[in-house]
Amino acid sequence: MAVIAVIDDEHRQRDILKTILEDEGYEVYTASSAEDGLDLIGKMNPDVVITDLKMGGMSGMQLLEAIPDDSLQPAVIMMTAYGTISSAVEAVKKGAFDYLAKPLEKDVIVLTVKKAAERARLLKENIRLQDELFGKFKMDGIIGGSQKMREVIEIAKKVSPTTVTVLIQGESGTGKELIARALHYNSNRKTAPFVAVNCAAIPDNLIESELFGYEPGAFTGAAHRKVGLFESANGGTLFLDEIGDLPLLTQTKILRVLQDKEIRRLGGKDSVKADVRIIAATNKDLEKEVSHGKFREDLYYRLKVVTIELPPLRERKEDIESFVSFFIERYNKEFGKRIKGINETAKKALMDYHWPGNIRQLEFVIERAVLMSDTDTISLNDIKSELRLPQAKGISGIEIPDEGLDFEELERDLIKQAMLKSNNVAAKAARLLGMSYKTFWYRLEKFGIHASVKEDKLPEKRN
Template sequence: MAMRLLFVDDQEENLKSLALGFRRSDYEILTALGGSAAIEILKENNVDVVVTDLKMPEVDGMQVLSHCASLTPPVAVIMITAFGTIESAVEALKAGAFDYITKPVNLTELRVQVEKACEHRRLQKENIYLHSEINKRYGFEGMIGQTGDMQQIFEKARLIAKSKATVLIEGESGTGKDLLARAIHYNSPRSRHPFMPIHCAALPETLLESELFGHEKGAFTGAIARKEGFFELAHNGTIFLDEVGEIPASMQVKLLRVLETKEFMRVGGVKPIQVDIRVICATNKNLAEEVEEGRFREDLFYRLNVITFHIPPLRNRRADIPLLVKTFVDEFARENGKTITSITKRAMAQLTSYHWPGNIRELRNCIESMVVFAQGEELDADALPEHLHPGAGREMGDFFSAPIGQTLDVVEKKYIQETLIGAEGNRTKAAETLGISRRTLQRKIKELGIESG
């Protein structure tokens, strides 16, 4: 689409000359005889660049500039001024004009200025588009939930997004804790600065300190150059510590110090580094219980537990499943170039009755599989994964029961054993189903004496 220019002058001959000078360009040209006419045109048309005379009766160029600046996004303005009014042109620049040019107008110079203004406008539009795409994906609008609990979470998140307070998000694996963290960041004053996600359980204890705080050259074997850590890279933005409950005790002390002082030292460093960051943490554990069991520092827990969210598992918000299904069907149909117009009542009934141990992540993967293998425009229950079918063998979706009177350790041991069987011995899958990390599962297997199998 051609960029649209608006020439503004109170002299008709000047307007004709300007329009004539751009007749062979690729721009769409509009003209306005005076400032009042220009403002009316701007109200009715999307204009990219305005070229206006500064001195005009009644409504002058500064008033046109003021109107352009009030638009969203602001329209680029090039001011034409006589040599004797340079000071006014400088004032126009301070008020937001893109540039100015003096009379008599040099058309070659003006064309260069217009092209620069158009490029500025293109970048401006691209930036707006990218931010809208980010908001679609990571804004609150991109989060799905019509149940009362989810609506309360969204409303609370909107209220605290603009604050600097530390946030703790609790919930089972796959419930969307990372999406909520991103939504809070992208709706905060820090949205134009980095969002740094760190999966604490995925980093070995030996590397965790170096990854979080960085290291100096020669700090340890293999440190051949200085490296900035995640906290340093997140300066002015947000750091997201996923599975914060997996951080070992030695690192919990250092994390507490960063939260209290907003400064740290690289591994091997001697100079404190100050950072301005917001910390958002997530966990699939009950940190209060972890404190009671002595596995998590009480002082760190209270430092993290400033604003808390608990995202309910999908089985507790079944009313959201049809909306989630439709969203995922549309997404994967678009990605795979397919036309899916509907899903049968039988398929939807089975989707809503299943208890989804892997929560939204598992549902999303299920729908992707159904869409990829779809032969027609309707998804039927036959396309569901085998373990979602009624009467299927012992799978991840079956119920678990234990007689009253057994100790908690015995029940927990049996439940983990059954989950491992359902996961065909896959510990990563079993840990995801149980809502714990693979490291925690391995510890429980050892503590409870569960056969490796």
């Protein structure tokens, strides 16, 4: 239940309020002056403060102004005598939640306090959710003990408070979106929206209406006004993911927005201010795209004011262990498991793997292993099916030994197998090996193998 502070220099008034509110189930504290009240607020962190306007010493209004302007600010209800309603209105303008006119009426008190307490609850809930969100994207929550990742985090810390455009480059699954979010949630734009667009996922003919929005009648089918993503991100950050996939024409328009800081909806006459920070990401080599004429050079330079290169996981294998513990913890929580760690053989397999899907793939491997493991330790069995280990043996199933092998021996073996499989019918055997009859026959001769329809056993080599 909510905590309430009642501040009044008249003790009868305090007692009445205390009784009424305690009957409603609130936890109530009282103070007989604004000075003591301020103290009480500091100590008890009440959700709601009910204070008299006129008191000896500091007034209710002064108290309102003295309450620290932080996230724990209580909802303040000002009590005032009939003649001074205008001051109460003034108080509301200065941030009080509401006022109560004296003489107080029980029903009005109860209702007003209830509303104030509800607002305080919502505010707290909001702060809790925000903390959770910001905590998730705290820079120190990003894993990266390796030299390369430390450099990345250094740059990210430096640029996050600015509005500078950032280009994030890296293979798929290296954490581009995570860094983009961290940049946003560690900036003073963090309470404004972070809007992510995957440029590769939107068809070319729709991308501009998505980004810039449109006015009714801009094209057939545009019945209502649509606000574009640039406008939705106003005050915040627009994350243009896979920017390398944007059509050239759209690139031109984005460049213009970056320069003019305003956008125009499709079919619209007026421009709208767009205070948007752009973070772009790509797994393509944009410089190469530029040299192939697929990406505008001027836009490229505009975007890469700051470039963050995310190294592939295989180049920072020293981070694998921390990632493993991090993901084990994440999925223990999610699946209600109690996996403690991973054994040495499994760890070695992870270290030896080349991770084409980078961290996303590692996360997936650990998620599955946590789910599947029957013991409290992940073993090779829990992960090996996910590590599509490269086939050292190739399709022949033969691994070339260090000392080399006799190729003719192999060839002879295959020819023999083909003959056996086709009941010694040479034409069939030739087909099995994808050879012309002539070529095959030549080899039969060379290896001294008979072709015979009668024998069902492979004829021996002629000496």
